[in-house]
Amino acid sequence: MNEDNITESINDFLENNDAENETIIRMDDDTELFINNTDEEEEDEENGAGYVMQPPFKKTGNKIKIYALTGLLSIFTIIVIGLFLDKGKTPGPILSGKQRIEMKDVFKLRPSKNPVYWFDSGEDGTVIQVSQKGDIELFNIISKEVKIVASMQDLMKGNNKINLGFELSKDTHYLIIPTFSKTVFRHSKIQNYVVFDCKAKKYLDFKNELNNISNIEFSPSSDKIAYVKNNNMYYLNLKTGKSVQITNDGSKNIFNGISDWVYEEEVLMSSKAFWWSPDGKYLGFIKFNDTNVPEYEIPVYLDNNLDGISYNAWKSIKYPKPGFPNPDVNVYIYDTTKETRKKNNLKKVVYEKDYEFQPDNLVILQVLWATEDSKNLLIRTSNRVQDTARLFSVNIPHEIETESDITKEKGTFIATFLKEDDHDDDGWLTRTESIYFVPPNGYIEIMEDKNGYEHINYYPDIYDEKSMFLTSGEWEVDSISGIDKNNKIIYYISTEEGSMQKHLYKVNLNGQRNIKMTPPVSEIEEQKEIINSFGENLSETGVFSASFSPGFNFYLLNYDGPNIPYQKILSTQDSYDDFHIDLSNNELLEKALSNYDIPKFHRFEIPINDYTVNALAIYPPDFDENSPKKYPVLFHPYGGPNSQMATYNYQFDFDSVLASDPEHPMIVVIVDGRGTALKGRKFRVSVAKQLGKLEAEDQIKAAQYLQKLPYVDEDKFAIWGWSYGGYLTSKVVEANSGVFKVAMAVAPVIDWKFYDTLYTERYMKTLKDNIEGYKQSAINNVEGFKNVDFLLVHGTGDGKIHFQNSALLVSKLTLKGVNNYTVQFYTDNDHSMVFGNAYSQLMNLLTEFLHEHLFKEKKN
Template identity: 30%
Template structure:
């Protein structure tokens, strides 16, 4: 079977260009920060539209500062606050302004809880007086200033508190919070992980009402993990984790009035009883709260407006889909409380404008491409700014368009990945650009024309450093597999000889809506792939069916069958690539992490005549072990879809194993529990299959800390070299 020629979008690799490049990338360099990129930290556009702030660190003495820069000149205007000038703190590593920018919250110390949640020590700094107020003597969660800057709300031990920054008085607004039972205003584990937010409370525009979500997780089954630590006896971490088909937290919506001190429950007349509240957000009207409700199957998303003064509610928008509806952060209210909304309802993700009552005013963007980010609305110009895949699904371009869907204009021109941060008045934007050949560059642009005004920051030093290393081009192309043109990239050894036959190592993630074949700068893994290529291995990535940014139909074809079509595509892609003269069809491997580990396991078992080896890191081995929100979104419940769960889970296909298999997991993984690997190990043992495995004590889903990452990648590298070899064979 013939493949269409591989066309490198980043240019032809000429071996004559690499004679001066003789340094080899090492694992130590990858993980010690040698290839770190310079970035603009915590960029914030000030309300005046003429200046922006960034967070600067002094690596020598550990101090930090918030510095103000002028957009037009890019010169530093002033230092707003420096840790050197504050005796009470040694330094800070994050900040956030009040709405009027009179105060700033400084983050001085944080302890991770789960992926996004933190317990921290925070201070409020008043810019004019230079007063510093500690939010709490306790480690608290999600401190959030009121719009008028006079108060700050936060979570502590599952309850909500408000501190008056003038009097210093603290008011506890909920009292029933209890670990593993009731949580007020902070999301439970599964909401945090799958709906991507932690702060489940919001201030109204007048700073006198707080709306929040209450989670009753009493009936949610609990999961326990041993924490081995260094003491004589291990400890146990116990938390509520709803696995597919099990009880979720019972969520309810509440309102606290700071003037009357009355706490009330807000209800709407939903058509379903088992539901989620994935978003809440006050409109510009201080009495009207917007809330998104979603049924458990996640194929209906309803936007409600609740008038808290009149105690009335109205369903203004309902999205329905035969598979599922994505939840986003793209709801934006304009001055008249009409709103911007993004939806896949025409088959691609696009921007829509609705009246405050939910009547469609118009569809703003349209085409067989995806809007990938919404940046904002310029009311003076009636213009919307967004990012999209209009220049190909592996690229990102920044655009402007009139709210009436006219005068669309590209604001960035360089092929690769562009993302924008606009000034408050939309006069300027700072563009972050990178590609597979260009590390991140920051440039200032004129919003009206898109023209570059000035460069701000680049990574030319890194580019110069890498010029001394043996580096290969990442060649982008498409491959027609199972009737679909799939995006892919390939990295060949720099001294590639088409007359020889090389081992091939495939990487993929493959999860719904994901993208691994993208025209952007290197991650740490990309340097690892370069290292493998230096040693004689061709590295390939193919985004199969179910991945994102090619339309809803392509993405949602895997519904109710996770692991079927994605695995078929990886197996068929490997077969077709194995037919190329320069790839040794008998030395093909595959690897992945998390969903990718689920995939690589399945590929090795079901494609045992194609893959010689596989590595699975922190894999899901049965969807019955994973959480409700993610799993049921794509699979419904195990009770409704038992065959979908069991026929595509690798734990049920261990009898097919022929090749070499390396299984890796951290025992402290609160996301994909080590239970997945333990059950897989037992199944392999009972099927009398030999394999290798590695357990990292107390490490979470990221498997990092100290020497851990280096050890992990040494382990995987040695396994690849042992099972695939690195020497090309002559033909």
């Protein structure tokens, strides 16, 4: 990996600085474990920096020692320090004396996070890990027993390394190991795979059958592998070595079992679009037909050596925009138990008449096997604008003798209508994936109650609309952490303590005994005030997440702030009352922070009319509200529908660096206005059909509220944002309020006609039905741009928010004679700006632009 590639990878990590992205894993509860050591976000396409994981647990006598996983983060931390140091100088101690946070320190001040990979081995509390020797092993946290699944010595016989991850079958018989990986879109890759037989201790010879694979997954029965190759669906029988091609129409327009671009980005949030039945007999998958979806062509100016090419190339993406066709989508089900009856094995799902959405008005939101075998497949669909959802069930007979036993329509399964959900406002369905199977034949759904707050609704019988809400109140359920079917307990994360916090709770399926599980009592007593929050008691405040062992006797608890993050493994059982493992306390991070003058963080609410908005302010380390000193203020919104930025998470990032600058100190403020998440439906959908209007009003009113504070320089307010935040920044400038004097927009939407359908029409409805709303939501009146110093940044290769947006804005500014703006484009860069050192240069550009324009003296 050369220095340019290292820099690109570093920049990528700086851009995607959410802790959940540090190590990406996929865990399928009833099938297998896939450990993937490459970043699934916009990563360096040419070089994935792999690593050999070190065990979080090691048996030594009667004690368990905890080892941090030394992964990409650790490697990159070392590299980052080197790259940001001035070349030619001899670096002194990295952490010496009290110092202010700079960009080079951001990695050093990120917490370590050790993933725990629970594995269902029959003995609860078993995890899978890679030993220091490189062996893949199972380790039980109670018995401390170690079972080697595959030794590094055997794995290396085929000259293969597990630095790109591996997938282990449920019966531990087989391993799938990627040997090559190339990123396609945000969540998709093309990879080559080999299969290792752990019992025979050898690689199976499938020639090149598993090369150029888009998605791959073991069956729950461990004897088959489903995969997508060249947009066709296959499965491989590991016992016979026979590969079966399920579809043969895959092409640039037809996607079988793999998402097209818009579904990957906006609905499934994954490229995988196939699902094994729990017993491994059937495969359900979606076929995407993009034949009628227009192509968007993105120019490519540079070759692999960053040299220009005489005639630029073009990169084409099937990209539906408002007013144009969406992909046609259909669900198919394949029976893998009858390889001799290929013709009849594949069945299309058709929806019960009178309840189906027409093809041009259909979105498939979720496909879920709601069964412990293969009897029932749930399909959740919506109309094109995603304000009405319909739930269907496909009942699959196990013994099919004639077509009439399957359906009245030859060659298909009928999906029976179960229920419909809609609202009488102009809003949208908050979640695309909202349903979770509850054995033996029920499900829970996170949905809005009659008061508009998202809660857990339990349906004991799939075929009965009778249900009961297990939770209630003016707060919302954020996610489901686990469903303990044996004890009939739902574990979930919610905002009961406040919409900026997330705590772990449990509730019985009868709706009784709603119990808060965080923070652990020991942590309430041990918490130190490391992060200055103006005297606020942080001991019982926090953002938590959890993952449970298969038997639900143990769980990994992640504390993500506001104080120093930690990880513990705890037990749900009274018999293990004193059991805990301190997996990560981030003691080194705590020690490192003691060498810095760190900024001060304050979470609060700002009253606006009859509602409040959440806010996070980051103050300079030496801030004193009683001092006569007045500070400039920088707003940094995102503000998109269902998003959230003002939280109690631990964070040191670009905003912290700006607030810490001793020569140019400022207060950085994040405001989550109307439209953002976890404050109820009324607050959330108020922006429907008029994106940008209310969000901009809230940023302006929040700024006017802060202007009245005695330590704020009311004449020095700036605003910046990226993506939707860039759009919101531009809408604030368009409003011409006079509050903000400097604005910086990175990769903004300028007109919603230019963005994709499944996002835009969810919030704006169709262009035909809301043409005036689209006009008002676009940046049209540029008079306000004459009154700010404006910076516009965009990558020419942005496949998400196309460069045409910024090109249009520049044209509008030019036509109206606006001159006080600066434009910076980055050649061939996508939405994350990680190519060719762009991100580092961008951070410098934003910083210098603020220093030059926000801190300039007022003219007399």
